[in-house]
Every structure is written in structure tokens, then in C-alpha cells.
Amino acid sequence: xxxxxxxxxxxxxxxxxxxxxxxxxxxxxxxxxxxxxxxxxxxxxxxxxxxxxxxxxxxxxxxxxxxxxxxxxxxxxxxxxxxxxxxxxxxxxxxxxxxxxxxxxxxxxxxxxxxxxxxxxxxxxxxxxxxxxxxxxxxx
Amino acid sequence: xxxxxxxxxxxxxxxxxxxxxxxxxxxxxxxxxxxxxxxxxxxxxxxxxxxxxxxxxxxxxxxxxxxxxxxxxxxxxxxxxxxxxxxxxxxxxxxxxxxxxxxxxxxxxxxxxxxxxxxxxxxxxxxxxxxxxxxxxxxxxxxxxxxxxxxxxxxxxxxxxxxxxxxxxxxxxxxxxxxxxxxxxxxxxxxxxxxxxxxxxxxxxxxxxxxxxxxxxxxxxxxxxxxxxxxxxxxxxxxxxxxxxxxxxxxxxxxxxxxxxxxxxxxxxxxxxxxxxxxxxxxxxxxxxxxxxxxxxxxxxxxxxxxxxxxxxxxxxxxxxxxxxxxxxxxxxxxxxxxxxxxxxxxxxxxxxxxxxxxxxxxxxxxxxxxxxxxxxxxxxxxxxxxxxxxxxxxxxxxxxxxxxxxxxxxxxxxxxxxxxxxxxxxxxxxxxxxxxxxxxxxxxxxxxxxxxxxxxxxxxxxxxxxxxxxxxxxxxxxxxxxxxxxxxxxxxxxxxxxxxxxxxxxxxxxxxxxxxxxxxxxxxxxxxxxxxxxxxxxxxxxxxxxxxxxxxxxxxxxxxxxxxxxxxxxxxxxxxxxxxxxxxxxxxxxxxxxxxxxxxxxxxxxxxxxxxxxxxxxxxxxxxxxxxxxxxxxxxxxxxxxxxxxxxxxxxxxxxxxxxxxxxxxxxxxxxxxxxxxxxxxxxxxxxxxxxxxxxxxxxxxxxxxxxxxxxxxxxxxxxxxxxxxxxxxxxxxxxxxxxxxxxxxxxxxxxxxxxxxxxxxxxxxxxxxxxxxxxxxxxxxxxxxxxx
Numbered sequence: 050x051x052x053x054x055x056x057x058x059x060x061x062x063x064x065x066x067x068x069x070x071x072x073x074x075x076x077x078x079x080x081x082x083x084x085x086x087x088x089x090x091x092x093x094x095x096x097x098x099x100x101x102x103x104x105x106x107x108x109x110x111x112x113x114x115x116x117x118x119x120x121x122x123x124x125x126x127x128x129x130x131x132x133x134x135x136x137x138x139x140x141x142x143x144x145x146x147x148x149x150x151x152x153x154x155x156x157x158x159x160x161x162x163x164x165x166x167x168x169x170x171x172x173x174x175x176x177x178x179x180x181x182x183x184x185x186x187x188x189x
Numbered sequence: 190x191x192x193x194x195x196x197x198x199x200x201x202x203x204x205x206x207x208x209x210x211x212x213x214x215x216x217x218x219x220x221x222x223x224x225x226x227x228x229x230x231x232x233x234x235x236x237x238x239x240x241x242x243x244x245x246x247x248x249x250x251x252x253x254x255x256x257x258x259x260x261x262x263x264x265x266x267x268x269x270x271x272x273x274x275x276x277x278x279x280x281x282x283x284x285x286x287x288x289x290x291x292x293x294x295x296x297x298x299x300x301x302x303x304x305x306x307x308x309x310x311x312x313x314x315x316x317x318x319x320x321x322x323x324x325x326x327x328x329x330x331x332x333x334x335x336x337x338x339x340x341x342x343x344x345x346x347x348x349x350x351x352x353x354x355x356x357x358x359x360x361x362x363x364x365x366x367x368x369x370x371x372x373x374x375x376x377x378x379x380x381x382x383x384x385x386x387x388x389x390x391x392x393x394x395x396x397x398x399x400x401x402x403x404x405x406x407x408x409x410x411x412x413x414x415x416x417x418x419x420x421x422x423x424x425x426x427x428x429x430x431x432x433x434x435x436x437x438x439x440x441x442x443x444x445x446x447x448x449x450x451x452x453x454x455x456x457x458x459x460x461x462x463x464x465x466x467x468x469x470x471x472x473x474x475x476x477x478x479x480x481x482x483x484x485x486x487x488x489x490x491x492x493x494x495x496x497x498x499x500x501x502x503x504x505x506x507x508x509x510x511x512x513x514x515x516x517x518x519x520x521x522x523x524x525x526x527x528x529x530x531x532x533x534x535x536x537x538x539x540x541x542x543x544x545x546x547x548x549x550x551x552x553x554x555x556x557x558x559x560x561x562x563x564x565x566x567x568x569x570x571x572x573x574x575x576x577x578x579x580x581x582x583x584x585x586x587x588x589x590x591x592x593x594x595x596x597x598x599x600x601x602x603x604x605x606x607x608x609x610x611x612x613x614x615x616x617x618x619x620x621x622x623x624x625x626x627x628x629x630x631x632x633x634x635x636x637x638x639x640x641x642x643x644x645x646x647x648x649x650x651x652x653x654x655x656x657x658x659x660x661x662x663x664x665x666x667x668x669x670x671x672x673x674x675x676x677x678x679x680x681x682x683x684x685x686x687x688x689x690x691x692x693x694x695x696x697x698x699x700x701x702x703x704x705x706x707x708x709x710x711x712x713x714x715x716x717x718x719x720x721x722x723x724x725x726x727x728x729x730x731x732x733x734x735x736x737x738x739x740x741x742x743x744x745x746x747x748x749x750x751x752x753x754x755x756x757x758x759x760x761x762x763x764x765x766x767x768x769x770x771x772x773x774x775x776x777x778x779x780x781x782x783x784x785x786x787x788x789x790x791x792x793x794x795x796x797x798x799x800x801x802x803x804x805x806x807x808x809x810x811x812x813x814x815x816x817x818x819x820x821x822x823x824x825x826x827x828x829x830x831x832x833x834x835x836x837x838x839x840x841x842x843x844x845x846x847x848x849x850x851x852x853x854x855x856x857x858x859x860x861x862x863x864x865x866x867x868x869x870x871x872x873x874x875x876x877x878x879x880x881x882x883x884x885x886x887x888x889x890x891x892x893x894x895x896x897x898x899x900x901x902x903x904x905x906x907x908x909x910x911x912x913x914x915x916x917x918x919x920x921x922x923x924x925x926x927x928x929x930x931x932x933x934x935x936x937x938x939x940x941x942x943x944x945x946x947x948x949x950x951x952x953x954x955x956x957x958x959x960x961x962x963x964x965x966x967x968x969x970x971x972x973x974x975x976x977x978x979x
Contacts, residue, residue, distance in 0.1 A: 053803040055848075056910045058815045064903030065822045070776055071895045073885045076876065078772070080825055080838050083868070087845045092906070094852050096913060104853045105929070105941040142941065143853045145932075146925045149945035152860055153957045159864045160964035166875040167968045173879045174975060180883045181772060 055095060062088035075169045075179040079162065086158040090151045097144035105145035192239035193252035196266055196319055199235035199280070203228055203312030207305045214301045222291040225304040229283035229311060236276045236315070243273050244685045247694065251321060251385055260324075261376075267321030267385045270685030274527070275452050277682070278534045279314040279445045283307070285538070285660035286440040292656035293436055293545055303343060307440070310336035314445050318452055321385045323372040327365065330417070333446050334361040340441060341433040353429035356749065360426045364416020368453070371409030374402050375460075387460060388692065394460050407461050410453065411470055418450025420508055421474045422745045424482060424501045431493040435545030438493060443500050443537040451507045451530060455523075458511060459692050463519035472512030472602075476617050479505035483624030487726060488733040492544045492554045492636065495628055496537070499580065502625065503533050506595055509618075513602040520691045521602050525594030527686045528699070531678060532579070532587040532671060539576040539664035540632070543569060546653045546661070547636055551646050556631070561641030565650040568658060570637045575665040579672070581629035581719070582622060582712060585701055587671035589712070592622060594699070596708035619711050619718070626719030631726055675699040780902055788905035791912050811851055818844045829884060831876045839869040856942045 066088055069081025173179055176187050190198075206228040214221045242248050253265035268276075287307060294300060310333060317329035335358070342354030376382055378400045379393050387393050397403060414420070419427035430442050441447070454471060461467050479502050486498035507530055510522030546569055548554045551562065563570040579588035596618055603614035652658065671678050679699045687695040703709075722729070741747050821844055824837035842865035849858035887895075928945050938944035946954050 052807055052811075053805055053911070054807055054812065054815055056907060058818055059910060060903040060907035061819050062822050063906040064899040065826050067776075067780065067902045068895055068899040069826050071773060071898065074883060076831055076879065076881075077834070077885070080834060083838055084822055084825060084841065087841060088906075090857075091845060091848065091852075092910060094849065094854055094857065095910070097852075097854075104855060106855070106939055142925075142929055144925045145928055145941035145945055148854045148857055148942045149950065149953075151854075152857055152942065152946060153953055155857065155860050155864050156957055157960050159868050160961045162868050163871050164964040164967050164971075166871055167971045170875050170878050171971050171975065178883055179879060179881075180885070183883070185770065 059088055059091050059095065062091065073181050075172065075181060079165055079169060083162060090154055093147050093151050097147035105142040105148065190238060192242045192250040192268065193266055195235045195238040196250065196268055199232040200312055200316040200319060202232055202235065203308040207308035210305045211301055219296040219300060221300055222287055222304060225308055226284050226287035228308055229280050229287055232311065232315060233277065233280035233284060236273065236280060239268055240273065243268050244270060244681060247685060247688065253321065261382050262324045263322055264325060265321035265383065265385065266319045268319055269689030270682065271452070271455055271689040272318045274531065274682050274686045275318040275448060276315050279311055282440060282444045282534060282538050283311045285663060286436045289542055289657055289660040290436045292654045293549060294434065306336050306339045310340065310441060317449060321383060323375065323382045323384060327369050327372060330449065331362060331365045333449060334358060334365060337441050337446055340437045341430050343434055343437070347432065350432040353432040357426040357430050360416050360423050364413045364423065367409045368413025371406050371413065374406040374409065378402055378406065384456070397460055398464060404466055407466055407470065410457060414450035414453040415474060418447050418504045419501045420450065420478045420505060424478060425745045425749055427501055428494055428497045431491065431497050435493065435541060435548060439538045439541030439545065443496065443541050444534040447500060447504055448530060451504060454508065454511045455690050458520065458523065458690050462514045463516055468512055468514050472509050475505045475509030475512055478502070479509060479621040480617065483621055485733065486624065486628045488730040490556055492547065492556050492632065495632060496540055496544060499625065499628055500537060502621065503537065506621065510595060510598055513598055515605050518605065522598035523690050524683065524687045524695065524697050525591060525598045528594060528679065528683050529591035531683065532591045535664050535667045535671065536576040536579040536588055539661045539668065540573065540580070542661035543573040543576065546657055550650050550653055553645060556635040558642055558645035559636045560639040562650060563637040566652050568652055572661050572665045573637065574633055575668055577629045577633050579668045581626045582715065585672045587668050590672060590675050590699055590701065593708045593712060596711045600707055615711065619715055622715040623718045623722055626715055627723045627726060630723050673701065675701060780898060784901065784905055788909055791909045814844060814847055814851065818848065831881050835869065835872045835876065839865060
């Protein structure tokens, strides 16, 4: 199970991100979006410890077997050249899938942050304000 | 090329060449229409390549290409006489229409779009009639609806075009959906989407007729057919579709697309006919529509309006004839209906093209302003007269022959039913013929005969250019040839078609002179009554206008407009409530949703809100890191100035990357460091350009409210996360086991996360890259748009 202090930290990040998202200043809203995306990423990764605690990287060539759970059957006579995992193997990695998902999410959040910042910049150029309520008034 | 390949190419050639139109337009400029016409000719010839086998030897060409075999959906072709007939009409009239358009369409118009849509339509129409698979048929069917929508709305600046286009799409596409539901039911009954398989097995057909879902299946499919062919209450879209350019009306809304419903009725004829339901539904709708539309044509003042109502009424003839059926004689009117289908395509397309010529040269389509054009446009006058007299059923033209056959089959059907029907059905047929006769004469009289109006018409009116004159003249020639030598079309195409519909070899004998029969008497009665009614034409029209003004609710349009307007009003009200525009409302809605769908279920499932066992076992450096994260996040929220706030945010980001190491995620840590660096730079760049003019002063009440919301979010995330990691929900079989076990054997990678990203879930990464590209393009365009304005 997760560390309770980590859980508290993630929850607080959610709270702070929400508070910032409710502000009237666009820049503050964007900062809030960043905080919130950090919180979501951490939340997903923190749920990934499902089987064990090892970093999801297979170490060694696998010849040792017990170190990675991977057994190489380099038997040319059988025509098997690939490493195989025996059915009984228990591999105690943390969940690599959530990490892959979050990795994608981090990069995408960079793209959206960049886009939304430039959008804010253009809005400021056009209307001379970053106050959302003032903008609504100007748009009518 | 064998027949299957020829037909497949004929279907897809227009689609491919439609894609080439923009290139050809650059090369050919305004002559691009000839390229489109050549494409139609190519399709015509390709279909013709299959003619010896299908029409000559009487084979049914079949073949399929695997498409979605798991769902029983294939690209399959079923080419019998019926498919060939409509395939020839669609591509043949296509050639004439696209040639004619070269003269009709002004060079200032967007010709690219026009010919693209026309070709797309033609391909869809050919694809539809040759479909052996109901799903494939449905797709092409809806494609014809969509291209029709595009063409009716071709002049986008005219509100009438938009109204007509929307109306046609709403009605025909909704009908198409009903038809799809019917096809799905048909599959439930027969277990197949394959029409060829159903048609070739008499046992399956019998099973359909005895099935309890028979009636509802039939009704659903017929709704589709009626909506497409403007029958029954669905007729209202066709008059408004006349906003399309006239060649489009001639092509889609008289000769081809509106025949799709008739085609469908003919196609399912072997499956459903021979039952009472078939006669009541198909002939019932047909007779009603024929009489009502024929009658309503009187009050039209636009010549295209008259033609639209006459099309509805003529399509209803075919419906009626296909509906004539008894248990022993399933297809009484099939031959007559099929012959009329061909004849109607020739004379009605011709009349529409003439209407286009008149509008082009005289600058009006109002029959009250037109008149006396016979001297200035003698050739057009002759061509129009041939077509209109054929429609009126005057010998020796082809319309006379199919009208006679209509009367004959009506007599036969009436006699077979017995009782009052012996007279009622032929009487209805004659009445329909009388109306047709009257408005056909009105067209000729109103445009070409009588006095020429000086004030409404331009001073000099002359014959159109040859590009516009030859297509209708050619059709008029066909009208005469089919009338004088009926055995020519009957033996080459009508017989194979009728055989295809009745599923048995048919032999027809159509002669111009067949003695003094009862049907000839009926024709003579039709002419006499028609002339009598014609003398009261204007009085009847005025009567209709009065009646309609007094009782607006009698019109189907009244209900359509009412439904559409109230739907618009409700959608507007709904969107003002759900889309108020203020970001706070959206935020509140999302947070409430999160609390109701995530927090509340988890809390209900968990026995304790806070589990009894908590884990405070932590290394000191980790505790410091967590504290740092909280402080940084708080600082980014509390610090009022942008710069310190952003520095705090980037401290938070780097802290998160450290935390990823603690969470056993080295790849994430690396990525986070890189991304955080970049995003800090972008933030700083942005705020150097955005001076902080505005600083929010948060009133106490707002502060408390926002704090309460934030705390609620934090608390629910806390509870959810605590319980989720305790396994209160039975865990699913994790996908990750597969990735862990196969990372090295299948992908040869030691780093499992990397293998997932670039290999197992490579498409996700492709999506991610696309997002980056789009964001980059967006940023570029945002900055670029500023440059243009300055």
C-alpha cells in the first residue's frame, strides 16, 4: 500500500490546483492547470505498485534467471534464440504501463501548456487584459 | 476485363476522379465540366462491358471483396437487369447533365465543388444499385443523401437553398436510418446481410413472409424508400430541393436519386410481395401520393415547382404499379412500372433541362410571367413539347405506352380484387392521368404559347448554345424512338430487369398499336377529362391557395417547420443552460461530477472512510521532499506576482521529478526534468510579453467558497486514493503482466516502459506526436495571425 504522507501530498496538490483554476487571472489559471496535471500524474504513478517494488527495467542478460525471471534458451539445436519467461516466474516490478501512460501525459501537457500560454498572450495583445471577467464583458 | 471488375471500376472511378477535379480545374479552367462528363461516359462504358453477360445471356454477375468478414459485411456486387437499368440511367444521364452544365453554370461559380459533388453522387448512386450487401447499400444510400444535400445547398448564400438542403437531409437521412433498422431486422430473420443469398433461396423468402417480424421489417424499409422517393408525407422535401442548380434537379431530383426508393422497392419486391401488406402499403401510399401531388401541382407558379410535384406524382405511379400484387400473381405491374421508370427518366430529365434553358435565357421561371416563347426558341419549343406530351401520355411517345400499361395493370389488379375495387383502382389511375395531362399542357401553354409578356421578359431571347440544347434534344429523340420502336428498350433492358425482379424469365410484348382495348378507352377518357379540367386550371389553383391560406395545418410542411423550429428553440435553451460561458460554472460542474461518480461510490464501497492501517513509515529525505512539494505548490498559489509564482511552479515540477525516482519511475523523472525546463522557459517567455496589469483581489466570501471547493476536492481525492490503493475493488487482471513477460522476448528491450511506448503501444505515441505537432501548428498560427493584422 501507498505511503499515507504521499497520499496527503497528492491530495493537497489537487486542492491547490483547483483553487488556482478558480481564479480570474488567466495566467493563474494556467499555473493551476500545471499543478493539477502534476497531481494527476503523481496519482496515476502512485497506484502502479501492484506486485512489487522494482524499477521496471530488466537487468542483466537474463542468464542468471533468478535475477530477472528471464531465462535465455540459447539452444541452436532447438532453434530457440530468444529469452523466454517461464510460467512460474514471479516478477516483482512496479506497473510499467501506468508509467508509460504518464510519460505520454507529461509530454502532452507540455504541448497544451505551450499552446494555452500563447493563446493567453494573444488574448492580452487583442484585449489588453488577462482578467477573465473583463474579457467576457469585452466579448459581450 | 470481366464483368465484376468492370462494375467495380465503374463504381469507384467517379470517386477517384472527383479527387482529381481540383488538379484538372487548374489545367482545363472552366472546361473542367468536360472532364467530369468524360468520367461519367467512362462509367457508362464500363457498365456497358457487363451488358452482354447480364442483359444478353441473362446471368447475374456476382462477386465480392472481403471487407468486414467478421460482421458478415463484404463489398459485394449483384448485377442483374434492375441494377444495370438504373446504373445505365445514372451514368448515361450523368454524361448529358455534366455536358449541359458546361453551358449552364456561370464561369464565376465554384465549378470545382460543383463537379466534385456531381461525380461523388454518381459514384454513390451506381454503387448503391449494384450493392449485394444491405450494409453496403445503406452506406451508398446515405452518401447519395449527403451529396444531394451538398448540391441543393450549392448556393450557400441563399437562405432558401440552406432551408431546402437541410430539409432534404433531415428527411432522407432519417428515412435511411429507418431502412437500416429494417435491414437489421431482415438479418435477424434471415441471418444474412447478403441480398444475393436471400434472393436466391426460396425457402429463406418464405421464412421471411411467415416470420412475426415481417410487417415491422417491411414498414421500416418502406419508410426509407418513401423518404427517398418523396412519397406519402415525406414528399415535402422535393419541392424545396428545387433550389439546387437546374442540372442538379434534372439529374438527382428527377432521373436518378429519387428513383433510389423505387429501386429499393423493386429490389425487395421478391422478398415481400405477394402479401396483403405489400399491396396495402406500397400501392396505398402510391395511389394517395399520385392523386395529392398531381392535384397540388396546379397551384405551383415556378416551372420547376410544377416539375417537382409532377415528379412526385410520377414516382407514385411506379410505387403503385410495383405494389400491385396478389398471392398468385406477385408482380402484376412490375413490367409497366419498370418501363415507366425508364421513360420517366427520359422525358422528365428533358423537361428539367428545358426549364434550365428557359430560366437561363428568359431570366425567370415564373409561369405567370412567361409565355409566347415559341417564336424565339423554336427548337426548345419542339423538344419541350415532345417531352411534355410524352408525360401527358400522348401517342406515339413512350409515355403513352407506359401509361397504357399502367391502366392495364390497374384494370387487372382491380379485377383480381373484385368488388368495388374493380372500378375504384382504374378510376384512381385515370384521375392521376387526368392531372398529369393538365399540368403537362400547362407547361407548354404557359411557357411557349399565348401572348409574350413585354414587361417581365428581356427584349431579346434566343436559343441556348448547343451544349445546352443537345442533351435535352437527345433525350427527346429517345422519347420518340422508345415510343415508335418499343421493342428496342423492352427486349434489351426491360425484360432482363423484370426477370431480375420476378426472379423468373419474363417475356414482354409491347406494341404501339394494340387494338381498341379498355385501356385505350381509358386514355381517351383521360384526354377528354384532362382538357375539361385544363379550362378550369387557374380557378382550381386559386381555390387551392384560398384553402391553404385558411387551413395552414392541412400541409405537412406546417408540421415539419413546427418541429424543426421548436427543436431549434429547445436546443438554444438547453445550450444557454449548459454553456453559460463562465469558466467557473464548468469547473464547478466537473468537480461535482468527479465527486458524484468517483468519490461517493468509493466511500460507499469502503467500510471505513479512513482505513485503520495507515503507513507513515518514511525515510527522512522523502519526507523533506514531500514537504518541499507542498510548500512549492502553496507558494505558486499564494504569491501574487507572476515571476515568483512561476519559479515556485518550476520548483514543484523539479520536485515531482525527484519524487518519480522515489516512485521507481526513472524514465518519468528524466522526462519530467526535460519537460519542466522547457515549460519554465515558455512560461517566462510568455510573461515577459504579458505585463501584470491586473491583480485579482479576492473578496472574503469568494475566498471562503473557493477554499471550501478546493478542500472538498482534496479530501475526496485523499479518501479515494487511500481506499483505492487498499484494494477495495476486486483487482482486474492487469495488462502489465503481458508487457513484463514479453518485453524482452518479443521486442528485445530491457526497459519495459520504453518498449511499451515505442512498440506495444506505438499508436499511442503516434497520437502524442500528433498532439505536439498540432500544438506547434497552433502556436505558429496564433503568432502568425498577429503578423497579418499589423
